[in-house]
Amino acid sequence: MKIIMLGAPGAGKGTQAKKIAEKYQIPHISTGDIFRANIKNGTELGKKAKTYMDQGLLVPDELVVDLVVDRVGQEDCTKGYVLDGFPRTIPQAEALDKALAELGQKMDFAVDVEVPDENIINRMSGRRACVGCGATYHLVYAPTKMENVCDNCGGELVLRDDDKPETVKKRLDVYHEQTQPLIEYYTNSGILKTVDGTADIGDVFAEIVGILGA
Numbered sequence: 083m084k085i086i087m088l089g090a091p092g093a094g095k096g097t098q099a100k101k102i103a104e105k106y107q108i109p110h111i112s113t114g115d116i117f118r119a120n121i122k123n124g125t126e127l128g129k130k131a132k133t134y135m136d137q138g139l140l141v142p143d144e145l146v147v148d149l150v151v152d153r154v155g156q157e158d159c160t161k162g163y164v165l166d167g168f169p170r171t172i173p174q175a176e177a178l179d180k181a182l183a184e185l186g187q188k189m190d191f192a193v194d195v196e197v198p199d200e201n202i203i204n205r206m207s208g209r210r211a212c213v214g215c216g217a218t219y220h221l222v223y224a225p226t227k228m229e230n231v232c233d234n235c236g237g238e239l240v241l242r243d244d245d246k247p248e249t250v251k252k253r254l255d256v257y258h259e260q261t262q263p264l265i266e267y268y269t270n271s272g273i274l275k276t277v278d279g280t281a282d283i284g285d286v287f288a289e290i291v292g293i294l295g296a
């Protein structure tokens with residue numbers, strides 16, 4: 083099963099993608115996580131990506147597309163995967179469709195997690211990310227067992243560099259301008275499904291499972 087997660091920054095794409103990956107036993111491929119891992123490891127790609135990410139801008143298509151096309155062609159993706167944060171522009175979506183067509187494959191679902199802008203800024207200010215493994219929590223909605231300690235690896239929790247309110251506002255503008263057109267793109271290709279992302283994390287997941295099948 084091949085799934086794309088769509089939605090504004092902070093809509094819950096990563097939270098839901100992780101649960102989908104666990105339930106359906108498919109890889110969770112997050113371009114944001116890939117860039118953050120590269121930044122942490124000080125790679126050339128990480129250095130380039132950081133200059134855009136810190137401003138709330140998208141990393142240029144040419145730095146993203148080959149990376150994802152290469153990733154979905156790997157051995158562990160033969161049974162499917164869940165893409166989180168890609169595609170985010172029409173050219174990225176077209177490049178993905180073209181790459182899949184060359185492999186004789188197609189995307190099954192594009193799941194749009196809908197959350198109004200008003201809810202997003204508040205949500206992001208409470209998000210915390212683990213410096214060790216990148217796991218995501220929320221002070222109120224998805225707390226850790228011990229305060230400020232990652233449940234997975236014991237790492238320290240921090241506010242992501244791009245989660246400052248000014249940067250979140252910029253990311254929302256960029257989303258509306260460059261990513262929202264994908265809703266129409268996937269409506270036209272007949273695979274768009276919309277879920278209410280303002281519900282509790284478990285209820286959103288139940289709605290998604292209802293779409294994907296148990």
Ligand code: AP5
Nearest residue numbers: 091092093094095096097113114141167209219220223283
């Ligand atoms: P990326 O990491 O993808 O960030 P994003 O799209 O802005 O989305 P987020 O990760 O911030 O939010 P999310 O939807 O995953 O929400 P989450 O589950 O964490 O990208 C970062 C940057 O990398 C981009 O700005 C860009 O520069 C670059 N980039 C990445 N991919 C790219 C691409 N393809 N092309 C170009 N550039 C690219 O949830 C948010 C918070 O809310 C958490 O604290 C969570 O616990 C909580 N929460 C989740 N669901 C609920 C709920 N139902 N109720 C209450 N709280 C909830």
Ligand code: MG
Nearest residue numbers: 095096097114
């Ligand atoms: Mg995410």
Ligand code: ZN
Nearest residue numbers: 212215232235
């Ligand atoms: Zn951790």
